[in-house]
Amino acid sequence: xxxxxxxxxxxxxxxxxxLPEDSVLLALGLTTLLALLLRLFDLGGQSLWVxxxxxxxxxIMPGTTLWEQFLDDIQSPLPMVITxxxxxxxxHEAWLRLPSALLGAxxxxxxxxxxRRMTNARTALLAAVLLAVNPMHVAHSQEVRGYAYxxxxxxxxxxxxxxxxxxxxxxxxxxFVLAGVAAGLxxxxxxxxxxxxxxxxxxxxxxxVREWGRWVIALxxxxxxxxxxxxxxxxIHETDRLLPTEETGQPLRGASTFTPWAIPYxxxxxxxxxxxxxxxxxxxxxATDGSMRVPAEHLPLAAxxxxxxxGLGGLGLRALGRSRWEVLAWASVVVxxxxxxxxxxxxxxxxxxxxxxxxxxxIFVGAGLDRLPPRIGLLALAVWLGLSGVSLxxxxxxxxxxxxDVRGAAALIESREGPDDAILVPTVEHVFDFYYRGNSPRSAxxxxxxxxxxxxxxxxxxxxxxxxxxxxxxxxxxxxxPDGTLEANLRARHEELARxxxxxxxxxxxxxxAGAGRDSTRSN
Numbered sequence: 001x002x003x004x005x006x007x008x009x010x011x012x013x014x015x016x017x018x019l020p021e022d023s024v025l026l027a028l029g030l031t032t033l034l035a036l037l038l039r040l041f042d043l044g045g046q047s048l049w050v051x052x053x054x055x056x057x058x059x060i061m062p063g064t065t066l067w068e069q070f071l072d073d074i075q076s077p078l079p080m081v082i083t084x085x086x087x088x089x090x091x092h093e094a095w096l097r098l099p100s101a102l103l104g105a106x107x108x109x110x111x112x113x114x115x116r117r118m119t120n121a122r123t124a125l126l127a128a129v130l131l132a133v134n135p136m137h138v139a140h141s142q143e144v145r146g147y148a149y150x151x152x153x154x155x156x157x158x159x160x161x162x163x164x165x166x167x168x169x170x171x172x173x174x175x176f177v178l179a180g181v182a183a184g185l186x187x188x189x190x191x192x193x194x195x196x197x198x199x200x201x202x203x204x205x206x207x208x209v210r211e212w213g214r215w216v217i218a219l220x221x222x223x224x225x226x227x228x229x230x231x232x233x234x235x236i237h238e239t240d241r242l243l244p245t246e247e248t249g250q251p252l253r254g255a256s257t258f259t260p261w262a263i264p265y266x267x268x269x270x271x272x273x274x275x276x277x278x279x280x281x282x283x284x285x286x287a288t289d290g291s292m293r294v295p296a297e298h299l300p301l302a303a304x305x306x307x308x309x310x311g312l313g314g315l316g317l318r319a320l321g322r323s324r325w326e327v328l329a330w331a332s333v334v335v336x337x338x339x340x341x342x343x344x345x346x347x348x349x350x351x352x353x354x355x356x357x358x359x360x361x362x363i364f365v366g367a368g369l370d371r372l373p374p375r376i377g378l379l380a381l382a383v384w385l386g387l388s389g390v391s392l393x394x395x396x397x398x399x400x401x402x403x404x405d406v407r408g409a410a411a412l413i414e415s416r417e418g419p420d421d422a423i424l425v426p427t428v429e430h431v432f433d434f435y436y437r438g439n440s441p442r443s444a445x446x447x448x449x450x451x452x453x454x455x456x457x458x459x460x461x462x463x464x465x466x467x468x469x470x471x472x473x474x475x476x477x478x479x480x481x482p483d484g485t486l487e488a489n490l491r492a493r494h495e496e497l498a499r500x501x502x503x504x505x506x507x508x509x510x511x512x513x514a515g516a517g518r519d520s521t522r523s524n
Contacts (some may be wrong), residue, residue, distance in 0.1 A: 028128060046402055049431065079145065111128050114159050129381075156182075195219070203325050305387060412502070425473045
C-alpha cells in the first residue's frame, strides 16, 4: 500500500484535503447507492440488441444441453448460463439484465478497496465515484452481456492479489484462481486481465523475485482451467494470421479497419462513454474508408474530455510514484493484444475490448484529482461529473444513441399486419424473432446478398410465398446494406405505402403488386 505524506501550500501550511478522511466510509456508502440507482434506472427501457440475443439464444439452442453450450460459448459462458436460468422464470429485459446491474454496482466498493491498496482512501473514493457515474460502465451494466461480470471478477482477482501482499499464501490461492477463472468465463478478455496482473507483479517491484513462484502457479492454474474456451477461440478466429508471414485482408473481412485514431477514441469512450460523442450511424457515415473523423459538433466536448483525461491522468501518474508501473501493467496486455489483433486483421478493434483498462484510467484520474488544490479539484470533478451526466442523459433519452428499437418494430407490425403480409428483416432477424408474436412469414438477407443486385432480386422473388404486402425492417444498414442496394431495389420494384421511424429502426410497408397494374387499397 502506498503511504502519502501531508501536502503543504507555498507558505508551508498544511493544505486542505478534497475530502476529509473520516468522511470516506459514509461517502462510499452513498456512492455505492448512487451506482445501484443509476444501473437500475430504466433497466428494461431499451430493446434488446443483437449481441444480447447472442447470449440469450446460446443457452436455448435445440438439441443441446446447457452444459454443452457452456463449453461451446467462447464469448461469455458464465453470463450465458445465468441468463438461461433466469430466462426460465421470465424473459423481461430488466430481469435478464439484473445480474449485470447488481455486479456493476458491487464493483464500486470493490474498486475502492483495490484503489485504496495502491493509493490512499481519498483517491480511492474519488476513483469509486468516477466508476459509479461512468457512462460506459453504466451501459454495460444494463445489458445481457459479460462486460459487467468481467469488471467485477477482474477487480475481485486484483483485490485478492493486492490484499495477499508480496507472498501469496496457499490458502488464498484457490480464491484468486476462482476469481480469475470467473473473469475469463465472463469474457475471454479476463484471461488477458490476469496476464496483466502477472506483468504487474514482474515490473512493479512490490513482490520480491523469490516470491514469484506461487503467483506463477496461480496464473497457470487459471490458464489451464480456461483451456477449453481459449483453445476453441483459436479455431474461431484466424489467429495464425498473427504470424508476420501470413497474409491479411480479404480472407477475413477485407482490409483491416484499424486506425491509430481508434486508440484515443477508446480512451474517450472509457472516460465518458460513446454517447458523449458521435452516434453509431454518424461514425459509420464518417468512417466508411476506415478513418476516424469526428463530426465537428462533437469536437468541443471531445477536446474538453481529452484535456481532463490527459491533465488529471498525468498528475495521477506522478502521484502514484513507483506504483504506477504496476497499475499500468494491468491494462497493458489487454490493450496490446487488442491492437495487435486489429492490426493483423484477426478481430476488429472496439473500445469494449479494452474495458479492462477502465479501472486503470480511473485510478490515475482519481489520483490526479486528489493532488490538485481542493477548489481546483472540486471544479475539475464537477466538470467531469457534468460531462458524465450529459453522456448518461443521451444514453437514456436520446434516440440517436439508443439500442435499435426492434421491440417497437415488432409491436408495430403485429398491430397492423394482415393475412396477406410478409416481413423482411435483415441483420436483426434474431432480435425481431424474440419479440414478434404474429403469424406473417419472416425472411432475412445476408450482408453479402444485400450488397449484390442479382442476389437481392433472386431473394426478393422468393420472400413471403407470393404474399402481396411486404414489411421491411431497416436497422443497422451500415452493416447489412451500406450502399443502399436493398432499399433502392425495393423502391424500384414495389410501391411504398407507409414508413414509420423508431429509434434506430425504419419500418416500411410495400405493395408488391401495385407495379403489376393492381391498385393499392391497403389503409394504414
